[in-house]
Amino acid sequence: MQLFTAMDKIDDHILHELAHDGRISNLDLAERVGLSPSACLRRVAALERTGVIAGYRAVLNRTALGVGFTAYVTVGLNTHTKASQEAFERAMSRAPEVVECHNITGAVEYLLRVEAADLTAYKSFHTDVLGTLPQVHAITSYVVMGSPKDERA
Amino acid sequence: MQLFTAMDKIDDHILHELAHDGRISNLDLAERVGLSPSACLRRVAALERTGVIAGYRAVLNRTALGVGFTAYVTVGLNTHTKASQEAFERAMSRAPEVVECHNITGAVEYLLRVEAADLTAYKSFHTDVLGTLPQVHAITSYVVMGSPKDERA
DNA sequence: GGTGAAACGTAGGCCGT
DNA sequence: ACGGCCTACGTTTCACC
Numbered sequence: 001m002q003l004f005t006a007m008d009k010i011d012d013h014i015l016h017e018l019a020h021d022g023r024i025s026n027l028d029l030a031e032r033v034g035l036s037p038s039a040c041l042r043r044v045a046a047l048e049r050t051g052v053i054a055g056y057r058a059v060l061n062r063t064a065l066g067v068g069f070t071a072y073v074t075v076g077l078n079t080h081t082k083a084s085q086e087a088f089e090r091a092m093s094r095a096p097e098v099v100e101c102h103n104i105t106g107a108v109e110y111l112l113r114v115e116a117a118d119l120t121a122y123k124s125f126h127t128d129v130l131g132t133l134p135q136v137h138a139i140t141s142y143v144v145m146g147s148p149k150d151e152r153a
Numbered sequence: 154m155q156l157f158t159a160m161d162k163i164d165d166h167i168l169h170e171l172a173h174d175g176r177i178s179n180l181d182l183a184e185r186v187g188l189s190p191s192a193c194l195r196r197v198a199a200l201e202r203t204g205v206i207a208g209y210r211a212v213l214n215r216t217a218l219g220v221g222f223t224a225y226v227t228v229g230l231n232t233h234t235k236a237s238q239e240a241f242e243r244a245m246s247r248a249p250e251v252v253e254c255h256n257i258t259g260a261v262e263y264l265l266r267v268e269a270a271d272l273t274a275y276k277s278f279h280t281d282v283l284g285t286l287p288q289v290h291a292i293t294s295y296v297v298m299g300s301p302k303d304e305r306a
Numbered sequence: 307g308g309t310g311a312a313a314c315g316t317a318g319g320c321c322g323t
Numbered sequence: 324a325c326g327g328c329c330t331a332c333g334t335t336t337c338a339c340c
Contacts, residue, residue: 058171
């Protein structure tokens, strides 16, 4: 990854279009940013090579896939050793319900985004996964009722 | 969107591959899931039409783009009227630093994900945007130090 | 950065199961 | 109703200007 990449207005435009529609054809993209297809493709290839574009993903509609329950969960550990952090993070990696795990500043160490089919499925995760980890000290759940903005969806 | 869609193993496989690489060609995808290209394309088209696949996006490397500071911010409003909620949500829609805005249960109403260039840029957002909104009552910031898991990145 | 042409992939009609 | 085959059409990709 390159921390310093010379970016101009056109690169910004390209990234904006690709972030919005990752499957736009190079022809359409070139037209939108006002470049010839080959010049546009060269820029996109450079952005991919330098890691500015990390990849492309299909955005799945979770509710259509049976995910009806989303919560943010703060987790505090009882010991702050590297070993206990690594053990906790490994457990989160393995848990399919955990979509995000962030190490944050503040009263507790971790913030999770958890997606489950419903409240019952969430309770299983809460009890059988989080509840059984010896490092876990405090758990607080914040149920998502709606997301008026979610650019990462 | 269709809440009940008959999904089999192959559809799951297709979604998994597209979630991983949204730009895989239909030819490669067909081979991976063990279908002919036309049959595969028909399934993908159906998944798009029913809304299971909501779209495609390029994943941008934020650090390469100058985003060096990420925080989760809880926001409490002083009035719980529909009008004040809508005003707040409109302000969040306009703010480019706000990447996510979730309406949550608990002591406060909103959880934001905020991405800024650095702490200075974040302070501007905190003071000039959040601080000037009349509806905002309580603000608490949790700085992200790392994300051991982030499947939505 | 633009042009052109060959290689490649897509998309849709058609048929078999 | 769903998968496979074939083909016209569009797109990508590359050497060259």
